[in-house]
Amino acid sequence: MTETTQIGGTGGSKLRADAADNRARILTAARELIAERGIDVPMTAIARRAGVGAATLFRRFPDRSSLIAEAFATQLTHCESVLEEASADPDPWHGFCMFIEDLGRMQVEDRGFTEAFLSAVADRSGIDEKRMRAESAFAGLVDRAQKAGRLRPDFSPSDLLLIFLANGGLSQAPPEHAHDLSRRLIAYLLQSFEAKGVRDEQSLPRPSRMGLSEVFPST
Template sequence: MTDVKLRRDAARNRARLLEAGREVFAQQGLDATLNDVAHHAGVGVGTAYRRFANKEDLIDAIRVQQDNELEAILNESLAMDDPWNALVLYLEKSIALHVRDRGMTELLTGRRVRPEMHDRSRNRLAPLVNRVAERARDAGAMRADATGTDLIFIQIACISISTVVQGSPDIEERSDSRDLYRRYLRVMLNGLSPQHGDTAPLRVQALMTEQLHDLLRSETSLPYD
């Protein structure tokens, strides 16, 4: 019975640390320490290090949770009948998820994530992102020279806009400044749509999936602490 209780306590503490880690990293970014997370979770530092050997392990566990959420959004999109609405839903929901979470933003751009974890996420999510793009392109809803990697760069662009706005003083007389990225998401969506945008050939080719992966993965050498 004691062993069962210890296992339950361990599982409960791990769950508390995961939840606290997401909240702390969302607010402070990945420069926050495992000690910060332990304090926020209301557990001792020793307990934190028994559940996670280091901050790297905690970040990896959080990344798995985030990948689960992104995969759910992608599957929801792929289940929709209209390929264009599916693409819009994917971008809107995935960007909103990142905008709320500073730590998740740093992970998306390949920073502060172990290369093997970045590879696993890519192998899991990239085929689904490409499928969202392919469906829209095949249906004629998205310009013929747009690709799945373009969708990732649209995400990065909108998240960067949000980061700039959130890192600055409040814009006078603007209560909607945190949503400013949505304006530019619509501009970019119009550029993707043959019905709304200029369909003249793009002057620079899109990156291939592997090229984008290598580009983002190159940032993974940054230290955690």
């Protein structure tokens, strides 16, 4: 599929409309295929899913990193804004919990986000700087929560990766169970992160109705 040719006086606007449509379909196809097949899905497969030629795809996105960064820009921007809000919370423990809970929700709502977040896209110019700012902000939030006596002193900012990987695996669960599983896991983790002697014994979210038969189906 080409991006159309100019015809008469309306050609310029038609070209822009077709280019925008192609771009949107490429981004949608990239999100879908990353969720289905992982971050290393071939660019040609993305072009086929989007219904465009490879030349059109590479005109819009010259490399995989630029495509992935754009495909998940909304999610990454949201993640940054939630971290900023959490860091500004006068109650650092509340801010910490809010950030972890929101991150968990994002993972199960978008199955491709985990791989995109962890991919080499962070090495792109500008993106790496954002990542370092986010790491610094999270480390500051952890430090404040520990000094307030709410977060256990041996929690490390690098444990965020552990949380991210553990919860990310739940995005592979059937959609009707993924949210319940994730909320319960995050609640368990947050209880384990809270400092001794200050734990607020809140009830866990409801358990998932998913049974072992759905994990290990009979053959």
